[in-house]
Structure formats: structure tokens, C-alpha cells
Amino acid sequence: MNFFKARSSNNIMILFISIVFGTLILFNAIPVQAEEIPISNPAINQQLNFSTGFEHNRTLGERWELRGIYQLEYDTHYRLQTGLSYNGDTGYINGIFIELGYEKIKDTDYSARLKFLGNQYAQYETAANSIIPYLSWDNSDYYVDFGLNYRFTKFTDAGLWNIFDYHGDVSEVILYYRFGWRPPLNNDKYRLAVEFKNNHEFYAGNLGAYGLVINNYYQINKRVKIYGNLGLWQSGSIALSATYLKTTLHAGLEVDL
Secondary structure (H helix, E strand, O other): OHHHHHHHHHHHHHHHHHHHHHHHHHHHHOOOOHHHOOOOOOOEEEEEEEEEEEEEEOOOEEEEEEEEEEEEEEOOOEEEEEEEEEEOOOOEEEEEEEEEEEOOHHHOOEEEEEEEEEEEEHHHOEEEEEEEEEEEEEOOOEEEEEEEEEEEEEOOOOOOOOOOOOOOOEEEEEEEEEEEEOOOOOOOOEEEEEEEEOEEOOEEOOOOOOEEEEEEEEEOOOOEEEEEEEEEEEEEEEOOEEEEEEEEEEEEEEEEO
């Protein structure tokens, strides 16, 4: 009986999140006065992102990984992202995500996004699936992501890579956040950003599992950009003393199709 109650509760929560997010997108997609909107063909932009990385983890040791991300943007407002992360140490996929977004609400600096994320630990027969609705604000110099991570963790290999399985052994609600700053030394070719966050594209951690990450980008031409980032991550804090977890180093290539 408790199983069916928990399952019903999860379904109601997922339905509620979908309705709220869909209503928000629909409301902000409706123009204030249709007659003022110029007639034009909506633009479709596509992007591919490939990267490789190295991680030194205090608990799990060293590993390398490969990541691939595809992005589709329609009419500058509607965005779809999806990606895979491959763990070269275990030989398994360790991250899958699908993200839907409505960008620049009413042509402002705000965006609304909904992310479906799966973190797989096949070597331990464990998976953590998340539903993450969040808001994003970006004014070029500063940017902030803030939302909630509804995470469901299960300890079985059944349906391990089904990121839409929300009947886990443990369910939690965790704050999801990112604070970023772009120093004024940026130019048309080179960009630097510093971030404080508890997540990245393929990971959403606990409240205290935060990292300080330095991102570097260099624009080779109009379509191609290379980048690298260095991150120092913590596993939590005790009496205001941070506990070191891992160091990460990634480099990649971003191509506009």
C-alpha cells in the first residue's frame, strides 16, 4: 500500500511540475499585441559540443570521460538540449540529460527551463534520476540559475538507463543553483567566466556539493569555438570548513551547424 501511495504521489508531483512549466511557457510566448509583430521566418540554429575531461576524485580515484551535447534553438526563444557522458574508467555511460527551455522571456534577461537528468553508476547498480525546473537570469556580466532538483535514487540495475523512472528507493528535493561572473577583460575572441555552483550539464549535486569553476572560451571563427574549464569541487562543509572532493579539467569544441 505504501508503494502505491508513493507512486501516486510521484506522478502527481511530475504532472504538477509539467503543467506549471507548460503554462509559464505558453503565457510568455503569447505576444502582447499580435499586430505589432513583424512577419518573418523563424530562425533555426543547431549546435554540437564535444569535449573530453579528466577527474581526480578523493574517493573514486582518477578517471577520464567523453561528453557530447546537441542543441536546437527555434525562433531565438525555444531551446532543446540533449547529451551523453561516457565514463572511460568504467566503460559505461554515466550521464544522460534532456532539457527544454523558453529563452529570453518577453525579450528580457530571464529564461525558464525544465531538465530531465540521469546519473548512472552501473558499477554499483545505482542510478539517480532528477526532474529540475529552474529559472535563469543573464545580463552578460552576471548570470544566475536557481531551481529545485527532485531527485529519485534507486539501488538496482533494472532500467538503469531509463532517466524517466521516478520510483526510487530514496527521494529528495534539493536546491539547484549556479552563480557566474564574466570579468570585463572579455572581447570578441576570448571570454572568461568564474562560476560557483552545485551542478554541471551531466550532474546535479547536494546543497553542499559545490564547486568553483573557471571557464575559458576562444572563438576561432563565426562557427567554431574551443574552450576549457578547471573546477575544484567540495563534498560539503562542517563548521564552515569545506571538505575536498575532486578536481576536474575539461576541454572541448563547440560548432554551430
